[in-house]
Amino acid sequence: MAIMGREYHHAHHFPSARAEADAAKLGMWTFLATEVLMFSGLFMAYTAYRSTHAEMFKAAHQLLDWRLGGLNTLVLILSSLTMALGVRSAQQNKREQSAFYLVVTLLCAGAFLVVKYFEYTHKIHLGLLPGGYYTYNGPEFAGIDSPHIFFGIYFLLTGLHGFHVLFGMIAITWILLRTTRGDFSSKYYTPVELVGLYWHLVDLIWIYLFPLLYLVG
Amino acid sequence: MTQANATHSSNHGDGHGDEPHVLPMQVYLGVWAALVFLTIVTVAVSRFDFGSANTFVALLVATIKGALVVLYFMHLRYDNKLYLIILLASLLFVSIFFTPTLIDLHTRDALDPIKGRTMYKLSTSKAKSQDAAPAPAAH
Numbered sequence: 288m289a290i291m292g293r294e295y296h297h298a299h300h301f302p303s304a305r306a307e308a309d310a311a312k313l314g315m316w317t318f319l320a321t322e323v324l325m326f327s328g329l330f331m332a333y334t335a336y337r338s339t340h341a342e343m344f345k346a347a348h349q350l351l352d353w354r355l356g357g358l359n360t361l362v363l364i365l366s367s368l369t370m371a372l373g374v375r376s377a378q379q380n381k382r383e384q385s386a387f388y389l390v391v392t393l394l395c396a397g398a399f400l401v402v403k404y405f406e407y408t409h410k411i412h413l414g415l416l417p418g419g420y421y422t423y424n425g426p427e428f429a430g431i432d433s434p435h436i437f438f439g440i441y442f443l444l445t446g447l448h449g450f451h452v453l454f455g456m457i458a459i460t461w462i463l464l465r466t467t468r469g470d471f472s473s474k475y476y477t478p479v480e481l482v483g484l485y486w487h488l489v490d491l492i493w494i495y496l497f498p499l500l501y502l503v504g
Numbered sequence: 505m506t507q508a509n510a511t512h513s514s515n516h517g518d519g520h521g522d523e524p525h526v527l528p529m530q531v532y533l534g535v536w537a538a539l540v541f542l543t544i545v546t547v548a549v550s551r552f553d554f555g556s557a558n559t560f561v562a563l564l565v566a567t568i569k570g571a572l573v574v575l576y577f578m579h580l581r582y583d584n585k586l587y588l589i590i591l592l593a594s595l596l597f598v599s600i601f602f603t604p605t606l607i608d609l610h611t612r613d614a615l616d617p618i619k620g621r622t623m624y625k626l627s628t629s630k631a632k633s634q635d636a637a638p639a640p641a642a643h
Contacts, residue, residue: 379526
């Protein structure tokens with residue numbers, strides 16, 4: 288304990304540190320459930336429009352670069368691994384190792400947003416924008432009905448997901464600072480674990496977004 | 505009796521006892537390798553034409569990947585099953601959201617063939633109005 292700095296004491300209204308950790312995790316999973324429900328609204332919009340405009344989705348998705356989407360999938364999967372290893376190191380009292388894994392996770396998250404930036408600027412340049420901002424008039428969409436709807440859904444889904452990545456980076460930075468300060472040990476690493484759960488959910492949502500947006504069959 | 509049961513159940517069940525439940529490194533690396541492999545599978549199956557099952561196959565691969573993330577990275581395989589129930593409950597409510605919405609959407613023209621169709625066939629008017637050339641009666 289001495290190496291890890293301060294000793295952690297659970298709040299007095301909990302019977303034990305474990306009860307406190309369980310309560311915190313229960314709250315986090317409940318929050319993650321609301322996240323699933325929030326995203327489901329956009330997934331519903333996707334499903335509804337794809338079921339009525341199948342040909343349009345097929346034509347419109349070809350303007351997305353599946354290689355960039357695939358690259359971002361691999362980047363997020365790697366970041367999920369390093370996040371899980373960061374939690375594992377915290378469980379084992381390995382503070383420096385945990386900080387290292389958290390830094391790698393942050394770098395992956397940053398790389399994801401950089402790739403996303405290039406994708407967005409390309410689409411903004413072409414005018415492949417949601418709703419009334421849509422100006423693209425390329426030959427791909429000859430006889431295709433309402434391709435602007437696909438890009439509306441694309442920007443809302445990836446945009447909401449992108450904000451989650453951004454917020455995840457803030458949360459991981461907070462955890463990283465607290466790790467280097469010596470707040471966590473094998474006795475108390477709940478915040479690391481909870482931020483990990485959040486980060487894996489962000490990865491999980493992208494796992495569905497990749498085939499649904501970039502690889503429409 | 506109750507006391508004995510209480511202490512017993514607090515030591516077992518959900519891996520988060522007094523000592524953290526640490527998974528071996530190989531589990532994490534193995535799951536990661538499986539996720540990378542399944543990402544390649546995701547791209548590969550999209551090149552294949554399974555006909556109307558295309559979306560189903562894509563979602564199946566994504567769900568296998570998702571299950572790996574949830575069970576191992578998020579520890580649900582070893583953790584308190586209450587968390588798994590919360591996650592599954594959210595998916596149950598998503599299905600309650602999706603099912604009636606889709607049934608409604610695709611049975612509207614059975615009630616009113618003309619109005620039902622215009623409700624979701626957005627028509628080309630919106631897209632056409634974005635174009636510079638005003639061609640009102642193109643289609």
